[in-house]
Amino acid sequence: MGIKLAKSLKLQNDKLWSLDYSHGLLATGSTDRKIKIINVTNAPRGQVSLMDVLDDTVHKKAIRCVAWRPHSNLLAAGSFDSTVSIWTREDDLEEEEDDDEGEGTTNSLEMDLLAIIEGHENEVKGIAWSHDGALLSSCSRDKSVWIWETDQDGEEYECISVLQEHSQDVKHVVWHPELPLLASSSYDDTIRLWKDYDDDWECAAVLNGHEGTVWCSDFEKGKNGESIRLCSGSDDSTVRVWRYIDDDEDGQQEWICEAILPKVHDRQIYSVSWSTNGLIASTGSDGTLAVYKEVSNGDDEHDWEVIAKQELCHGVYEANIVKWIDINGNMMLATGGDDGCVNLWNWTD
16 A cells, blocks of 8 residues: 655645645645636546646635535635635536657646625634535634535525634535534534424534644545544644444434554644545645545444555645545545645555
8 A cells, every 4th residue: 555646736825724636636725816717638648638727816814624525516716805706617528648748648727716705703714515416514713614505507596594603714615425413523522413403504523632733624425425524734743533322312423532543643733534445644844645444443442543644745845735536437546735736646456
């Protein structure tokens, strides 16, 4: 098992904070206010192409987060100017033959601004779409999480809930891949789980245990709701796995910290990603990219082990984001760092 660099792309002129992948397209967001769209269909062979650079006059400050809407052509971007922008693209891609440098598919794709969402009082730190694309969540330095309802075309947005139970800056939000369950991570050292109680979104659980800011979390995938687990990364340099146990009679959820993964990082963990085949990846301030696998130790019990590690995955720079991406059955890792680069890593198991 191992990680091997397939392609390093110097995309931004400043820190690259966020990326998201959908149907061959990788979107990135940066301190330089630019959002770029990359065709990575042939990334396993090291072939990529820049498709579009979105209008960088729409946002007045850094782009902190980007997220593709499931089953659609919409992209959301959250900014330190306290707004969220919604962009749309056409379906058609015009493929051409590979050039001499092997940069792969090129096209004339253009993305247009569809909507601007306002409401937060401070920087938007995270955004995420629900599994069906009907809801968009956003979180902010203003200590709140907002849930927006949208139409099929993604043109209109109505705030249906403002969640204000975190006591500090909310860093990240993520939806369960199959259920209407939202997790938010905060500077207050907690993760909160939110669910709909009779058309009113409320906190269902508070996960305590991290001894520092929780920067990120990600749900386990591919379980069809049979079991619910969440991994998280923190300032305390640990990755933890949490398991949902049951609901009590008041509808509150019981969760336990099921595991603390083997220690790899010695500084803040900024990003975690749980793949569809059960692997967890993490990265952060120390620039290390790590991959963990759950293994049986007998008697129906399991441990986690580190199966791959890449130090200084962005050289001397901090790594801010990691995502598993599945390109036509090829599992890869995408990372973004303070060097303004996206690095694409081939994964072998």
